[in-house]
Amino acid sequence: MSADVLERTAARPRSGRSLAAGLATMVGSAASNQVGAAVGAHAFGVIGPAGVVAVRQFVAAAVLLPVARPNLRRFTWAQWWPTLLLGLVFATMNLSLYTAVDRIGLGLAVTLEFLGPLAVALAGSRTRLDLACAVGAGAGVYVLVLPGGSSDWFGIGSGLLAAVCWAAYILLNRMLGARLPGLQAPAAATTVSALMYLPVVVALVLRGSWSWTAVAFAVGAGVLSSVVPYACDLVALRTVPPQFFGVVMSVHPVFAALAGLVLLGEVLAAHEWTGIAVVVAVNVVAVVAHRARSL
Known part of the structure; x- marks a missing residue:
């Protein structure tokens, strides 16, 4: 969600009922996002994570372009270069996340990705509380992963790359x-990201490495993880203060773990649930503390 939308919605009056409805909408958005990721995972065996990302990007572009109608011919270089970087971030973030989901599971992958916005929230701070939050996040990740000889380091690295991309997405946005x-x-x-994945689509078609079922799963991921969250967040931010957005985002790792359990049969160990809980709690504390200092 762009910064100007956040600023405009922040100034609008909110009733208790509209606030509750907005928060419920955002929770629904988070649930849809993670269910979409689990649905997309069902297509990994046929078209791979890159194929799912390609279809998802085309679905997202098909929705956003008619809504926003950007006049690309009038973009200046000052507008183009961060847009191109953001397109690269989209392409890398989604591929690294889905690669992590494929290798280490949805709950762990999304929790690692979640470190990106947490890092942005803590960046540049010098307070003891924020330092404690950073240490707590590190401890939560350690408990979550419990690194050892059997750890899938490529999958963990992919999740951390997704976190870096999410942080870059926030700053570029x-x-x-x-x-x-x-x-x-x-x-x-x-649109830039979708064009970058065009060779992937061509390769899948030429090799015959696809099926209508796999494409349907990938389209479902695009709708549930891009279209529905976009619409829900746009509506919710008309009634929900921006500071709550970061707090509600904390439910993403929880919903990811639940979606992985229900839709993918991924059963998390006790230490993994503990790590997720620590990372979520640290984010809530960091967001609330940051908001309190800015008042």
Whole structure:
């Protein structure tokens, strides 16, 4: 969600009932996002994580372009270069996340990715509380992963790369929110990302490495993980203060673990649930503390 949308929605009056409805919508958005990731995982065996990401990017572009209608011919270089970088971030973030999901499971992958926005929230802070949050996040990840000789380091590394990309997404989106109106930046960046995955689609078609069932799963991932969250977050942010957005985002690892359990049969060990709980709690504390200091 672009920074200008957050700022505009922050100024609007909110009733208790509309706030509750907005929060419920955001929780539904998070659930849809993680269910979509689990649905997409069912296509990994046929078209692989790259194929699922390709289809998801085309679905997202097909929705965002008609809504935002960016005039690409009038983009200046100051608008284009962060847009191109954001497109690269989209392409890398989704592929690294789905690669991690394929290797280490949905709950662990999303929790590692979640370190990205947490790092942005803690970056540049010098307070003892934020230092404690950073240490707590590290401890939570250690408990979650319990690194050893049998650890899938490539999968863990893919999840951490997704976290770096998510942090970059936040920073680039803030920059583009001041340079492009509305949703033009994510629409243009999603289009760039979709074009980057065009060779993947061509290769899958030429090799015959696809099936309509796998494509349907990938389209479902695009709808549930891109279209539905986009619409829900846009509606919810009209009534929910921006600071709550970060707090509600904390449910993503929990929903990812539940979606993995129900839809993929991924049973987490006790230490993994403990690690997820620690990372989620640290994020809530960091967001609330940051908001309190800014008032």
